[in-house]
Amino acid sequence: MKNSFVLRNVKRVNGEEIDIVIESGKIAEIAIAGEGHGEQVWDGAGTYVSSGWIDMHVHAFPEFSPYGDEIDEIGVKQGVTTIVDAGSCGADRIPDLVADSKQAKTNLFAFLNISRIGLKRIDELSNMEWINREKVKLAVKAYGDVIVGLKARISSSVVGDSGIEPLRIARELSDETALPVMVHIGSAPPNIEEVIPLLERKDIITHYLNGKRNNLFDMEGKPLQVLIDAINRGVHLDVGHGTASFSFKVAEAAKQQGIGFHTISTDIYRGNRLNGPVYSLANVLTKFLYLGYSLEEIIAAVTTHAAAWLGKPELGRIQVGDQANLTLFTLRNEQTVLIDSEGEQRVSDQVIETRGVVIGGEYIEC
Structure with a gap:
């Protein structure tokens, strides 16, 4: 579907x-509704439209294993018009x-791994000579037109x-390049209370809802003081679900404590796309619908909030005169089993499903 067309109803x-x-x-x-005219008509009765979804944490460099995938497989084919590769390279x-991205239909930005080898190895910061x-x-x-931040x-x-030294270097490089840092948090050491104080406004904590022992919440589910302080400094919270970094129990506690997300992302790559527990951005968004967040809050996390962080507000709006950058999706009333990274299950009564995207003047069905 190209040239002139209308998305109706x-x-x-x-x-x-x-x-x-x-x-x-x-x-x-x-x-x-019903009054738009075009050479072709796509009947969208019952379908939601938003600005194109933005996934702030993916791995889109297929040569690296296990953390790699094809750009369009985790982009437009899943209803996502913009992806941000989180330090694969x-x-x-x-x-x-960057060369790969020029052959893809999906928009791509990237965090640059501070290790020159990137995810060629999964211990890429264990040798300081690689920085x-x-x-x-x-x-x-x-x-600079593609790189939006640094990844550690x-x-x-x-x-x-x-230890903590790679993050100290990332902080210095951030100051020198004027780029924020996305920090993956996980098992200690370093202890989480060493890590978080080094983050500043607009830096990103990804995996903030992980269920590992070294996480951001105490045994009673209350946020650690370092997390509260970071939020007050303007540090950005990103979900980054991944294979091992999202816990329903932690997410439920966070919601109860009023610790919400800024962006919802997948940390998707071939393995967790095909075999779970991620599958797709729509699947991850469905988990937050189950948790009790409104559809408006959830979609804002992958549109306006993500676009604002990127400094690309046009990617988060639907406005006459702008390039058409849209995601079409439905909200289906059907029970489905959802699985987190700990193997915990929840049953949702509603499912978010993508139908297609509009990008580059073309409608692409999911």
């Missing part, structure tokens, strides 16, 4: 029914990731004997 998340007329890839008109391979400050700065200069995975299996 679609509804915004607030329930308002509209037609969206798209011409030459741009939104030409937002009309009252360091300075050695970021040119290849080359000059190569980081050169990569940021060369690919700060957990014991990644840093080994390097």
Whole structure:
């Protein structure tokens, strides 16, 4: 479906029914439902429309195993128009990731791994010689239109004997490049109370709802003081579900304590896409619907909130004159079993399912 077409009888998340007329890839008109006209008509009765979903934490470099996948497999084919690769590549391979993105339909941004080898190995910060400050700065200069931040995975299996030092270097590189840091948190050492105080405004804690012993909540489910202090400093909380980093019990406690997300992301790659527990961004969003968050809150986390963090507000809106960047999805009343990273199950009465995206002047069915 190209050129001029209309999405008829679609509804915004607030329930308002509209037609969206798209011409030459741009939104030409937002009309009252049933009154939009185009060369082709897509009947969206019962379908929600939002600005295109943004997944803030994916792994989209297929050459690296186990953490890799094809860009469009975790992008437009899943109803996601923009993905942010979370440090798959360091300075050695970021040119290849950028080249791959030019062949894909999905928009791609990236966090640059501070280790030049990236996820070629899964202990990429265990050897301090793999952190080359000059190569980081050169990569940021060369690919500044794609690189949106720096990535440091700060957990014991990644840093080994390097301890907290890689994060200290990431902090210095952040100051030198004016880029924020996304920090993966996981098993100690380093202890979480060493890690979080080093984060500043706009830095991201990803995996903030993980169920590991070194997490951000105490045994009673109350947030640690370092988390409260970080939120007050303007540190951003990202879900980053992943294979081992999302716990229903922790998420339930966080909601009870009023510790909400800024963005919901998947940490998706081939293995957890095909075999779970992630499967898709829609599946992860369904988990938050089960937890009692409103549809408006959930969709904002993957549209306006993510777009604002990226400094790309146009990606989070539906406005006449903008490039058409849309996700179409339904909310189906059907019981489904949801599984977290701990193997815990919950049963949801509603399921979010994607139907398609509009990007590059084209409607792509999921």
